[in-house]
Amino acid sequence: MALQATSSFSIHKEACLKESSIFGAPLSTHVKVDFTSSSKSKKEFSQRGALRTQAVATPTPTANRASTDGKKTLRKGTVIITGASSGLGLATAKSLAESGKWHVIMACRDFLKAERAAKSSGMTKENYSVMHLDLSSLDSVRQFVANFKQSGQSLDVLVCNAAVYLPTAKEPTYTADGFELSVGTNHLGHFLLARLLLDDLKQSDYPSKRLIIVGSITGNTNTLAGNVPPKANLGDMRGLAGGLNGLNSSTMIDGGDFDGAKAYKDSKVCNMLMMQEFHRRYHEETGITFASLYPGCIATTGLFREHIPLFRLLFPPFQKYITKGYVSEEESGKRLAQVVSDPSLTKSGVYWSWNNKSASFENELSEEASDVSKARKVWEISEKLVGLA
Numbered sequence: 001m002a003l004q005a006t007s008s009f010s011i012h013k014e015a016c017l018k019e020s021s022i023f024g025a026p027l028s029t030h031v032k033v034d035f036t037s038s039s040k041s042k043k044e045f046s047q048r049g050a051l052r053t054q055a056v057a058t059p060t061p062t063a064n065r066a067s068t069d070g071k072k073t074l075r076k077g078t079v080i081i082t083g084a085s086s087g088l089g090l091a092t093a094k095s096l097a098e099s100g101k102w103h104v105i106m107a108c109r110d111f112l113k114a115e116r117a118a119k120s121s122g123m124t125k126e127n128y129s130v131m132h133l134d135l136s137s138l139d140s141v142r143q144f145v146a147n148f149k150q151s152g153q154s155l156d157v158l159v160c161n162a163a164v165y166l167p168t169a170k171e172p173t174y175t176a177d178g179f180e181l182s183v184g185t186n187h188l189g190h191f192l193l194a195r196l197l198l199d200d201l202k203q204s205d206y207p208s209k210r211l212i213i214v215g216s217i218t219g220n221t222n223t224l225a226g227n228v229p230p231k232a233n234l235g236d237m238r239g240l241a242g243g244l245n246g247l248n249s250s251t252m253i254d255g256g257d258f259d260g261a262k263a264y265k266d267s268k269v270c271n272m273l274m275m276q277e278f279h280r281r282y283h284e285e286t287g288i289t290f291a292s293l294y295p296g297c298i299a300t301t302g303l304f305r306e307h308i309p310l311f312r313l314l315f316p317p318f319q320k321y322i323t324k325g326y327v328s329e330e331e332s333g334k335r336l337a338q339v340v341s342d343p344s345l346t347k348s349g350v351y352w353s354w355n356n357k358s359a360s361f362e363n364e365l366s367e368e369a370s371d372v373s374k375a376r377k378v379w380e381i382s383e384k385l386v387g388l389a
């Protein structure tokens with residue numbers, strides 16, 4: 001059930017204090033296998049000698065088909081989830097796959113890790129497939145989109161979930177295209193992916209097609225967690241306009257000195273701004289529902305894998321017993337799965353949150369995370385950075 005937020009400024013008890021880095025070196029596997037369960041495949045060896053299975057077009061059936069008793073039934077929806085190899089993405093994939101109503105495409109940088117995660121979480125083969133996607137490379141994003149289009153499947157929901165967080169990094173690291181890694185992966189990689197797949201979503205005949213971009217409380221300075229320093233702040237975006245490359249521009253969106261925790265929070269502000277900008281530009285014309293969410297503090301996920309051991313030890317009990325903002329991976333997966341498929345969550349332009357009874361409500365974004373002119377500026381600069389303008 002969706003509840004309406006009543007206050008315009010809310011301090012959330014579900015404080016998720018400093019999250020942590022998960023990024024070491026990119027773990028992209030050399031094995032590139034792109035396939036779907038509904039596709040016929042032709043195998044070929046790539047130049048690197050790795051086995052490559054290339055999807056051959058198999059059109060998706062129309063959304064409603066008549067069953068033997070004449071009633072119309074809904075076909076399985078197809079949902080792409082980025083970063084579905086662990087944490088929130090995996091729990092969501094599992095929840096949707098188990099419903100039997102969805103075919104989940106796990107878009108992951110580490111193919112084997114994703115396969116193992118799907119198997120060990122009990123997902124059955126007919127409900128998922130894994131496709132390679134490294135969001136820290138624009139070429140990889142384009143290749144993923146080309147592979148998906150070639151598969152001939154319809155796209156009904158896209159979930160931009162993957163993220164890296166580098167709060168203890170002393171020096172910036174970069175994507176393949178030279179952008180600071182957190183914003184380059186979490187925002188720019190997803191921005192290109194969503195833009196390139198928008199036409200596929202438009203063409204879907206599924207009753208409710210959706211584009212979901214995972215946000216965070218930590219990017220919202222109208223919350224307690226969002227006020228833990230360093231705070232998100234995009235400033236005048238001189239660093240973003242300069243390409244975040246650390247050469248002729250700062251690595252930080254606002255032009256300041258590198259700070260990994262702030263870069264993550266800034267990237268989440270971009271995620272939430274882009275959801276709203278997509279909504280303003282495309283909702284009326286396409287009927288696509290654009291949504292973001294804060295799933296709760298999932299203190300046990302890989303997002304915190306690079307934090308100091310003491311933090312990783314104390315963070316989950318702190319969230320469970322002090323802030324009471326803790327949610328299990330399973331519960332967070334159900335929440336995101338709800339945003340994917342619940343017929344009552346079709347409202348577009350909404351940032352969903354859940355109260356302590358696990359009821360969803362439309363939450364308020366901070367002033368910056370709902371700033372219309374900043375959203376437009378992030379969109380326009382990002383278009384140039386990813387080669388769309």
Ligand SMILES: NC(=O)c1ccc[n+]([C@@H]2O[C@H](COP(=O)([O-])OP(=O)(O)OC[C@H]3O[C@@H](n4cnc5c(N)ncnc54)[C@H](OP(=O)(O)O)[C@@H]3O)[C@@H](O)[C@H]2O)c1
Binds near residue numbers: 084110136164217
């Ligand atoms: N945990 C929380 O408390 C919390 C709170 C609010 C919002 N969130 C949001 O929830 C989302 C999921 O985070 P999580 O907590 O589930 O963390 P997680 O378990 O670390 O999941 C992050 C996922 O992103 C993937 N990823 C990282 N870099 C990638 C790249 N370059 N290309 C493709 N995939 C990449 C990771 O792949 P590998 O498995 O290969 O590393 C992993 O599957 C994020 O958007 C995060 O901001 C989390």
